Every structure is written in structure tokens, then in C-alpha cells.
Amino acid sequence: MQHFQESVYKLIVETSTNLPADVRRAIQAAQEREDAGTRSAISLSTIANNIDMAECNVSPICQDTGMPTFIIHTPVGANQIVMKKQILEAVALATKNSKLRSNSVDSLTGSNTGDNLGPGTPVIHFEQWERDDIEVKLILKGGGCENKNIQYSLPTELEGLGKAGRDLDGIRKCIMHAVYQAQGQGCSAGFIGVGIGGDRTSGYELAKHQLFRRVDDVNPNEELRKLEDYIMENANKLGIGTMGFGGQVSLLGCKIGVANRLPASFFVSVAYNCWAFRRQGVLLNASSGEIQEWIYPSGDTVSMKQEAAAASEETTERREVVLQTPISEEQIRQLRVGDVVIINGPMYTGRDALHKYLMDHDAPVDLNGAAIYHCGPVMSKDENGEWHVRAAGPTTSSREEPYQGTIIKKFGIRAVIGKGGMGAKTLAALQEHGAVYLNAIGGAAQYYARCFKKVNGVDFLEFGTPEAMWHLQTEGFAAIVTMDSHGNSLHAEVDKNSLEKLSQFKEPVFA
Ligand SMILES: O=C(O)C[C@H](O)C(=O)O
């Protein structure tokens, strides 16, 4: 097993940096279906561009490289203890080489282990099989989409859909609701894995396992095949669109599995995966550990380039406003939902730990007129001690909702950049103070990383790399105004419209 560790390392790098062909095709199909020139179409072309950049730079597609989850099948008698040790070493090395973000955080102290190792991370499942080779599958599912997973206990009452009973039609309603409730926050359009039955734990596990199926496979269970087809057709009528901007495509894949349940329990568990659907696998020679075969067809065979170019030609009519930080109130008041903003000048990252801190402390820098970016980047330090941004897309902003309004007013912030939108409290603060919320394209970590020309400094590195406050010299950072200083929120509008559409699916279909 001389090459096992090296093979696992290759698997991690490939999974993090190169989306497989089946996922790419699903995104291309979405590009073809989306109305040209719309916000969703523009976002899809940015996503396509980002996929190519990640492959070309051999860098993370999205900065959140997720919870590394390995599913391994071994021949009887293979030494799982040695394999586990080598997997941990490969994970630590991939983290050191900026292929994975340091994502393992002590739940009680908040400290980041820095190497992705710690109690419960990474997740490794072993199973034996009666074959001679070893199969290692890996999924890197990020935290934002993980937060949109949902588990239903039937019978239940669902917003927009009414009663969901303990039958196929109740299951149908749960899945439709699962797509609706995710809105754009899990970086739609997403892929869902559904587990029917089991208990709370095994139901979610079954759901996650469905994500290992190929996007283009066909469910051998006829009833489930019909349900999958129904969901693919109808969830795409909800109008959520890419990043929740409104549009034709809200779901890229739906895979449903079933397990037995207890008489008293009936769970429907849904694992929501963002468009950055990073999973790969390898078959290894059991004596050498060398890679014999990749399980999912490589992304190299499906270039995203052409589509990206075609869609971006349509972008010209949109109003584009260039802003230099610090930004004035007057400039902000001129912006309206739908405008594209290009930001130049210093920008600061800040997410959960920083927002909590700023509630009752001073800021280490003057934030008057500043742009705060909800982002936990992948960073690396060169031999001269200089920091470089390796991947830097936005994180889900709604987590900062309890703090954001207060912080905007306390420090005079003019632009908050993130993804998925924020709530009523922030919207009121934007209006009162004169600030905007800008939605960047979730997962487009390579696309945004290139806008950060220099790292001017860092505060609170003790919070861990993702949570630190990075001072970034920025050039040409493009984002869309989705909440303006006049009380308008695209997110509230899309949510309302999609709930109306959801209620059209109230009547029984699978009676
Ligand atoms: O943690 C992150 O950087 C992003 C996260 O996956 C999210 O979607 O909010």
C-alpha cells in the first residue's frame, strides 16, 4: 500500500478543484435553459468561468471545501487502521497546500485546528466488500448548503402545501418544500439527495449517499424514478433561480433512496448540495494503493468556456456603477436593486466571529464608508511572509442578521457583501443609515480571488483563517445590489413569489 496516501491526496485535490463531467453538464444545461441576459444567466456564466479557473489554477472551486467525507470499500482483511492514518495525513497535507480550507473548529472554544483534523473530522466510513480492489469516494459538501438540509417527520403541515401525509404524495410535498426553503442560500441551483425512512441519523446518511449517484443515472425503482422526474420538472417552476435571483432553474439534480422505518417514525431527510457539487472517487489496487480508475468522468472532458462567453455578451444593458472605498452616502442612495456595482479600494472580510466581537468592542480599523465582505477565504503565506488569497467567494449572510444592522450604524459601513440576502432588521438599517447589500456569486471563489491584488493586513488571526479580518486591496470586484437603501429587497420578493408558486403544488399528484 505504498501509494495509498498519495492516491488519497490526488483524490482530494481533484475533488476540490475539478468538477466532474456529469455536474458540469447539468450546469451547462441550466445555462441553456435560463433566459439570456437575466441576473441568473449572468451568474451562471460567472459560475462556468469559475469552474474553468479552478481547474486551470488547480485551486478550490469554492473556498468552503466542506466536511471531507470518505466512503471506503475494502477487500476483507485490509488494514483500516493504517488507511485511516494515511487519510488524515493526506487531508493535513492538502490543507497545508491550500487545496482545502482549514475547516475543523472546536465547537466549544471556537478555535480552528488549522489542519482539518480533530474530533469527528474528517468523516471516514469503512465497509468491506467481496472485491479485490479498494474504492475510496469523497464528497466535499460546504457548510452553507449543509445548513439548508432539512428533515421532515410525517405527518406534518407544510407552509404553502398544507398537510403532508405518510405516503408518496406527502414525500413529494416535503421535497418540493425542501427546495423552496433553501431559496438561494445554499448557492442554488442545487442538487438534492433524499432519504425516505430510516431513523433521524440513518435517514440523513441515506440522503447524503444519494449524492454519490451520477447526475444522469436512472433510479431502478419505478416509483422513485417517477418522483425524481416530477421533482426535476416542477421544482424548476418555483422561480428561485441561480443564487435566489429569480429564474428558470432552481434544481440541477434529484436523487431519492428508500430504507425501512420504525412503525412510529416516518422521516423524509433532504441533503441539499450547492452547484459546487464536489464529489469524486477512485478504485485502487489493494496491494500498491495506486489509482486504477476514476469513478466519475473527469471534468477535463467538458469545458465550460463557450457557454460562459455566449452568456456574458448579454450583460451590456445592465447599469454598472464603479465605487471606490470609502463610499459616500450620496453614492449609496443612488443605487437600486438590480444595479451591478464594481468595487475598488480596500475591503475587509468579516463573518461570524468578527460580527459578534464588534457588537461590544471597537474595530481595529476605521470602517466609515467601508465595504465588509462576508467571506472566509483560503489563504497562503509565501516564503517572504506575504499572504495571498487563494479562494474567496462569499458566505451566507443571514447568519449575521442578529448583528448586522447594529454594526452598520455603529461603524458607518456603507456596503455589506455576501450571498443569500439578509432580513428585515438589516433592510431597515440600510435605509436608515444609507447602505446597500451586495450579492456576490456564491462558490465563485477563484473568480473573486483574482480581484484581491494585495493583502494589506490581518486582524484576529486567532479566530482562525476563515474568521479573521483580512484587509484586502481590491480591484474590479463585481456584485449585484439585491437590497438597497430605499427599502427594496430582491430576496424578500423572490421568497414571496416562490411561496405563491409552491402553493400551486398543493393538490395530490401521487394519490
Ligand atoms: O463557509 C463558507 O465560506 C461558505 C459557506 O459554505 C456558505 O455557503 O455559507
Ligand code: SF4
Ligand atoms: S459558498 Fe456556496 S458553493 Fe461554497 S460551499 Fe457554501 S453553499 Fe457551496
